[in-house]
Amino acid sequence: MAQKPGIPKGTRDFNPEQVAKRNYIFNTIQHQFELYGFQSIETPSFENSETLMGKYGDEGDRLIFKILNSGDYLSKVDNNLYSKKDSNAITSKISEKALRYDLTVPFARYVVQHQNEIEFPFKRYQMQPVWRADRPQKGRFREFYQCDADVVGSTSLWQEVEFVQLYDAVFTALKLEGVTIKINNRKILSGIAEVIGASDKLIDFTVALDKLDKIGEEKVKEEMLEKGISKEGIEKLQPLFTLSGSFNSQIEQLKAILSTSEEGNKGIEELEFIDKAITELGLQTATLQLDVTLARGLNYYTGAIFEVSAPETVKMGSIGGGGRYDDLTGIFGLKDVSGVGISFGLDRIYLVLEELNLFPETVSKNIDLLFINFGETEALFCLKAIKQLRLNSINAELYPDAAKMKKQMNHANKRNIPFVVLVGDEELESESYTLKNMTTGEQFKLSLKELILKFQ
């Protein structure tokens, strides 16, 4: 035997059962998206490099899969550049396309490109694979699916409120109870940075703050010092490290910290609005939690920031994220179109449902009837019946070969087919069908009409 074929690391094959389970998640999410008024679009799996590059920060650029130009791609690189062996400089010469890294940036590109055809506010959802040249680990792949819902063309905070409800609706429909929807606001982070005199170090400051629950207060302070944030500034942060209690009481504490920051106050107002509405409307199974350490997608989020964590019993990174971006389309030349959206990580949700055993038993569809093949005459007779069954929406098939009974029966068992039909000489003569229940072993002789009636 030659060496076995394989697939690139971080990618996966899906067997029929896995596909059925994935489709169950897809369908559940899609159903809720549509209930909330979102419409589906699709974009190409690869975009022009300039559409993607620079939109996700340096780290993001590194993780984008670049597609090599076709043809004699090296001939365009001048010798001087080539001899320097500067990968970054050469990349733009030999690669002009790249695999999509997420669904948000391509959507922004779509909105700008089709701005005159779109009726705003535009609510779209998109469920497609994205690719990242990351190193795989638990719940992290190089090809995975995102399910995004975004609204563009409205600055209304009611959108944020609806997205919180949508998260709750989807996870409730998936029977995944006890997820936490964490919410924060970019304006609060900016406000804090402003108050401690580190406005220019917002990203460094938030990246460090984000690690609070992971590495602890001391290490976070160390990292901030390293990044050049003043000692006095860090001292002002002290209340932040011990921030606790209900949504409301955290808000009160934040108000004290941010009293001098106009932007910070704006962020507080927004959070209060959302919390008040959600409290009034109620959530089914999820919990909305204020988390000031939450810092995601800072390269484009300007208002609300969302992240969803699985129930604490499961060790898994976030299973969803999102936020408000006031100026994403600005990058592509369209000003003043605000957007807000959320994303579901299908592959991670799959792992969580699997771990908690939450998939319904019936996710995979099976055929009801397998006709045993006894030979040419019998097979043709069976196919006539099968045709009628299928016209009546009954799943049925004929075993393709006139193999030994044992083999055919075994095949039915392996595939968990509940019934087989036997048609031999005797049945041919009487134009009847022997139906055998593979679980109980019972069998009955039926006419085609009776057979159809039984399975309809």
Place this chain on the structure above:
RNA sequence: GUGGUUGUAGCUCAGCUGGUUAGAGCAUUGGUUUGUGGUACCAAGGGUCGCGGGUUCGAAUCCCGUCUUCCACCCCA
């Protein structure tokens, strides 16, 4: 990108400090059983020990490289 970990039959794994022809269970195929399956028993097929190089009289076993797996960091869904 950094650090660690893993790789033996289709699958799950044994194989002690290097020593004849590398094993088991499950799965597969055939038989006991020509139109009645699941169970049982019997038998058979299937492996360049991830790949490449090195040390050695001798390597699945030790060393180096490489790829892969999983995990942590970075970052993220």
